[in-house]
Amino acid sequence: xxxxxxxxxxxxxxxxxxxxxxxxxxxxxxxxxxxxxxxxxxxxxxxxxxxxxxxxxxxxxxxxxxxxxxxxxxxxxxxxxxxxxxxxxxxxxxxxxxxxxxxxxxxxxxxxxxxxxxxxxxxxxxxxxxxxxxxxxxxxxxxxxxxxxxxxxxxxxxxxxxxxxxxxxxxxxxxxxxxxxxxxxxxxxxxxxxxxxxxxxxxxxxxxxxxxxxxxxxxxxxxxxxxxxxxxxxxxxxxxxxx
Amino acid sequence: xxxxxxxxxxxxxxxxxxxxxxxxxxxxxxxxxxxxxxxxxxxxxxxxxxxxxxxxxxxxxxxxxxxxxxxxxxxxxxxxxxxxxxxxxxxxxxxxxxxxxxxxxxxxxxxxxxxxxxxxxxxxxxxxxxxxxxxxxxxxxxxxxxxxxxxxxxxxxxxxxxxxxxxxxxxxxxxxxxxxxxxxxxxxxxxxxxxxxxxxxxxxxxxxxxxxxxxxxxxxxxxxxxxxxxxxxxxxxxx
Numbered sequence: 001x002x003x004x005x006x007x008x009x010x011x012x013x014x015x016x017x018x019x020x021x022x023x024x025x026x027x028x029x030x031x032x033x034x035x036x037x038x039x040x041x042x043x044x045x046x047x048x049x050x051x052x053x054x055x056x057x058x059x060x061x062x063x064x065x066x067x068x069x070x071x072x073x074x075x076x077x078x079x080x081x082x083x084x085x086x087x088x089x090x091x092x093x094x095x096x097x098x099x100x101x102x103x104x105x106x107x108x109x110x111x112x113x114x115x116x117x118x119x120x121x122x123x124x125x126x127x128x129x130x131x132x133x134x135x136x137x138x139x140x141x142x143x144x145x146x147x148x149x150x151x152x153x154x155x156x157x158x159x160x161x162x163x164x165x166x167x168x169x170x171x172x173x174x175x176x177x178x179x180x181x182x183x184x185x186x187x188x189x190x191x192x193x194x195x196x197x198x199x200x201x202x203x204x205x206x207x208x209x210x211x212x213x214x215x216x217x218x219x220x221x222x223x224x225x226x227x228x229x230x231x232x233x234x235x236x237x238x239x240x241x242x243x
Numbered sequence: 244x245x246x247x248x249x250x251x252x253x254x255x256x257x258x259x260x261x262x263x264x265x266x267x268x269x270x271x272x273x274x275x276x277x278x279x280x281x282x283x284x285x286x287x288x289x290x291x292x293x294x295x296x297x298x299x300x301x302x303x304x305x306x307x308x309x310x311x312x313x314x315x316x317x318x319x320x321x322x323x324x325x326x327x328x329x330x331x332x333x334x335x336x337x338x339x340x341x342x343x344x345x346x347x348x349x350x351x352x353x354x355x356x357x358x359x360x361x362x363x364x365x366x367x368x369x370x371x372x373x374x375x376x377x378x379x380x381x382x383x384x385x386x387x388x389x390x391x392x393x394x395x396x397x398x399x400x401x402x403x404x405x406x407x408x409x410x411x412x413x414x415x416x417x418x419x420x421x422x423x424x425x426x427x428x429x430x431x432x433x434x435x436x437x438x439x440x441x442x443x444x445x446x447x448x449x450x451x452x453x454x455x456x457x458x459x460x461x462x463x464x465x466x467x468x469x470x471x472x473x474x475x476x477x478x479x480x481x482x
Binding site for chain 2: 085089090
């Protein structure tokens with residue numbers, strides 16, 4: 001497990017030694033706040049964070065792939081992957097080390113939105129349980145997006161290509177569950193297929209956690225999604241690392 | 244300590260290494276010689292478990308590169324062609340990362356750093372970020388990284404590439420000093436280097452071994468300088 005910790009530590013440090021972390025945090029915090037108030041936080045006249053969580057999937061579609069794109073693409077382009085995989089570290093340890101470092105970084109970004117929670121508590125008497133499940137759901141969703149981004153970063157040496165591919169993949173998974181998409185699909189697809197598509201999308205599971213219910217099926221959806229994409233990423237990386 | 248058996252690797256239609264076998268013992272410095280694209284780097288990458296061979300295998304310090312790659316990597320030091328490193332890190336941070344990965348902790352780590360930093364003369368750049376280093380310093384940081392755990396086996400891919408004459412001399416002196424109790428493979432196309440450090444040479448071209456002897460034997464056999472020997476062998480190999 002030492003390989004895992006070595007990679008994890010290095011990766012997390014590298015976020016904060018480059019401007020990357022600061023640029024990301026400022027932009028993320030600005031837009032997460034801006035979208036919340038733009039979407040009628042005050043007009044709703046309710047002390048909850050629904051307006052905040054509702055916009056996170058859209059923000060994550062761009063923000064998470066931008067964190068994930070460099071994970072392997074940069075390493076392959078710079079050739080440092082040759083150094084990494086001639087150290088006594090297995091591919092799985094390295095993939096997990098990088099994934100968890102990036103996930104922790106996203107968790108820090110989410111944690112820094114705490115003024116939003118304080119605002120809501122100041123304005124009224126919100127359901128704290130809902131806010132907590134909201135954050136858990138957001139963190140799981142960030143992990144899912146990140147695992148997808150990690151996979152596409154291993155696929156291509158080019159960061160722009162891996163960014164675009166993971167944005168598209170994440171967008172498909174989010175928009176497949178949107179009511180407008182589903183009602184359009186139901187005009188020509190059988191109902192069973194439409195509900196299958198719905199249950200494969202991020203949206204339905206994310207919303208269900210937002211309601212304050214941590215159900216096994218929602219959590220297992222995210223966990224399976226993360227494991228699946230990480231394993232796929234590991235297999236791809238093993239093949240492409242030297243190319 | 245290193246035993247390669249029929250190693251073969253191709254990239255698409257190009258056969259980079261075409262079934263090479265050799266053995267290197269403790270105390271030997273093997274020079275892998277060959278023109279560009281001969282397969283030197285590919286062969287070394289397979290020994291360092293970065294690439295898996297299509298067929299054949301090798302053992303390093305008794306560990307098989309296919310069955311026990313992590314143990315192989317643990318027991319060898321590898322300097323890759325362009326000495327890749329993480330450009331945003333400082334030299335010290337980078338060496339500490341390598342120590343983390345190699346599980347060198349506490350007192351051992353301090354000793355290891357105190358040993359390799361002066362050995363590779365990188366004290367003056369220890370707190371500098373790697374992207375600001377000149378090529379020569381980058382190479383020496385790469386060398387420090389390969390030596391930090393005092394490995395039994397060293398694989399160095401063009402170790403003096405990009406160094407100035409003084410630094411070249413230093414690195415060769417270092418290799419000579421270490422050669423007694425280690426097993427070292429050096430790839431190069433600088434022939435004076437072969438004479439300076441290698442106790443044995445293997446000339447490869449197009450992925451095949453064309454000659455396996457010592458620099459001295461080569462010169463005697465062909466009765467000319469190593470430069471000419473190299474041209475004669477690799478050219479005839481192409482035909």
